[in-house]
Amino acid sequence: MVKVNRTAEPQSLVQNAVAWRNELLNQIQVNGTFSAVPDRYKNLYNQADVKAALETMYGEKCCYCEGIIGECSYGNIEHLKPKSRFHDLTFAWGNLHWCCPVCNNKKRDKWNSADPILDPTVDDPDDHLEFDLVNCKIRPKNSSRAQTTIEHAKLNRPELVVKRKRLKTRILRILMQAESSTSQQDRDFYRQELLRLAVNDPANGDIAEHSLFVRALLAQSGL
Structure with a gap:
């Protein structure tokens, strides 16, 4: 969201x-x-x-x-x-x-x-929602309205948790490739690939699913 x-x-x-x-x-x-x-x-x-x-x-x-x-x-x-x-x-x-x-x-x-x-x-969902990045579940950020949102739309239903886990695996793999690369050009390439997975700019046609979750993962990694 x-x-x-x-x-x-x-x-x-x-x-x-x-x-x-x-x-x-x-x-x-x-x-x-x-x-x-x-x-x-x-x-x-x-x-x-x-x-x-x-x-x-x-x-x-x-x-x-x-x-x-x-x-x-x-x-x-x-x-x-x-x-x-x-x-x-x-x-x-x-x-x-x-x-x-x-x-x-x-x-x-x-x-x-x-x-x-x-x-x-x-x-702004960023003000209300956060993620347990270990279990890939969304949770309230000191917000009762967030709890309503999670419960009403079932945002921790098994299919969504599985999708987030797959995204997490993909992102961690790219991060490992970036860290092991000795080329600055390669590291920049991997960084751009990660940022594309977090983009949400519908006005310019740039979108990525589950971008709030991806941004949380990237923030944890320091990006």
């Missing part, structure tokens, strides 16, 4: 979000509950320009686990505040994020009003 800058609101939302929200709220009154409202009123945020804007904003990565979306799965439009609870925010641009299906399914409609899940477009 890394900090990103929210981009401009897509035109489909600029032009229609208020009308869609009003019609949804009306349909809830007509049908009695949010769950009884037909999907055609609830899913109007699922527009091509909204998907494209979110994918660009997050650099093709999941807003929670930082896995690359699109290689093996489709991205989901995520409501940080669940639309089943916060009906008026169903089409609010500031509430929409880009998420992998697994994190989306784990989080579902969970919400903790006292310690809300982190918002990567507002909060």
Whole structure:
């Protein structure tokens, strides 16, 4: 999970979000509950320009686990505040994020009003999250909101821990190659390779999955 800058609101939302929200709220009154409202009123945020804007904003990565979306799965439009609870925010641009299906399914409609899940477009995850680099697990950095985030999105699920361990092995191997090299040119090459594994600059198309974890490993090594 890394900090990103929210981009401009897509035109489909600029032009229609208020009308869609009003019609949804009306349909809830007509049908009695949010769950009884037909999907055609609830899913109007699922527009091509909204998907494209979110994918660009997050650099093709999941807003929670930082896995690359699109290689093996489709991205989901995520409501940080669940639309089943916060009906008026169903089409609010500031509430929409880009998420992998697994994190989306784990989080579902969970919400903790006292310690809300982190918002990567507002909060800096570096201020809240850190890693146990021995076990490759993410943990709170004196932050109850971080604990909510870890629990709601299941950020220590076995598949993610295995992925981090593989990255750790790869990084340690590159570090060993750099340390054993007698050529400054080779050492610079290895250093650049390590830095590429930690880059997160969606605006310039430079992204790497699990970059927060990689940066923690590199910081421990002195890079």
